[in-house]
Amino acid sequence: MSSSQKPKFIKIYVMGRAYEVPEGLTIMKALEYAGFRLIRGVGCRGGFCGACPTVYRLPGDYKLRIGLACQTIVQDGMHLVILPFVPMEKPRYNIDELKPDAGLILSLFPEVSRCVSCNTCTKACPQGLDVMDAVQAILRGDIAKAANTIFDCISCGICSMRCPAEIRHIHLFQLIRRLYGKYILPKAKHVEERLKEIESGKYEEELNKLMVTPIEKLKKLYSERKIET
Numbered sequence: 001m002s003s004s005q006k007p008k009f010i011k012i013y014v015m016g017r018a019y020e021v022p023e024g025l026t027i028m029k030a031l032e033y034a035g036f037r038l039i040r041g042v043g044c045r046g047g048f049c050g051a052c053p054t055v056y057r058l059p060g061d062y063k064l065r066i067g068l069a070c071q072t073i074v075q076d077g078m079h080l081v082i083l084p085f086v087p088m089e090k091p092r093y094n095i096d097e098l099k100p101d102a103g104l105i106l107s108l109f110p111e112v113s114r115c116v117s118c119n120t121c122t123k124a125c126p127q128g129l130d131v132m133d134a135v136q137a138i139l140r141g142d143i144a145k146a147a148n149t150i151f152d153c154i155s156c157g158i159c160s161m162r163c164p165a166e167i168r169h170i171h172l173f174q175l176i177r178r179l180y181g182k183y184i185l186p187k188a189k190h191v192e193e194r195l196k197e198i199e200s201g202k203y204e205e206e207l208n209k210l211m212v213t214p215i216e217k218l219k220k221l222y223s224e225r226k227i228e229t
């Protein structure tokens with residue numbers, strides 16, 4: 001490699017210890033370059049699973065910043081710590097016994113009524129979602145609006161880490177999606193029909209055949225399958 005192709009190295013600090021890493025890496029790749037074997041706080045590596053929230057500071061800036069380790073590029077002088085998970089209590093409920101209304105949601109998540117509309121959650125969201133709008137929609141009982149607003153939530157928990165009202169967004173939004181799917185969205189007729197077909201044993205013979213098909217043949221069948229467009 002010629003000297004012009006050599007990567008430029010920058011210094012990052014992980015839990016206060018300095019490491020030289022090539023510039024341009026994500027935090028996750030930089031950690032691995034520095035010798036960390038990531039077991040917790042890593043999942044899809046593509047910004048979808050929400051497993052890698054990381055807290056960092058930049059030189060000369062007191063602000064605590066938060067981002068996904070697999071998506072955030074390291075910067076010279078960055079101090080960081082990766083958080084393996086965001087602890088928050090999950091309420092227990094039976095979705096069949098619930099109703100999609102604000103009162104019920106508040107009985108499970110009373111902290112939602114403490115929202116001060118500071119918008120910190122929205123600013124913190126690595127997905128760029130209007131988290132505060134969703135919380136406000138929940139307070140108004142507009143479950144459909146809330147569910148659509150947080151459709152791309154990856155449950156990283158960063159909004160909750162920053163929320164002064166200590167709202168448990170991950171679990172709250174999971175409930176919203178469940179209520180929306182069960183009580184508000186129209187039923188998917190074709191799925192119901194397919195379920196009936198499966199229960200009636202229509203695919204039993206074909207499935208049994210697949211179970212004893214050699215792996216190479218299965219791969220060929222898979223790659224040649226008809227895809228709906």
Ligand code: FES
Nearest residue numbers: 043044045050070
């Ligand atoms: S590893 Fe899945 S979002 Fe970062």
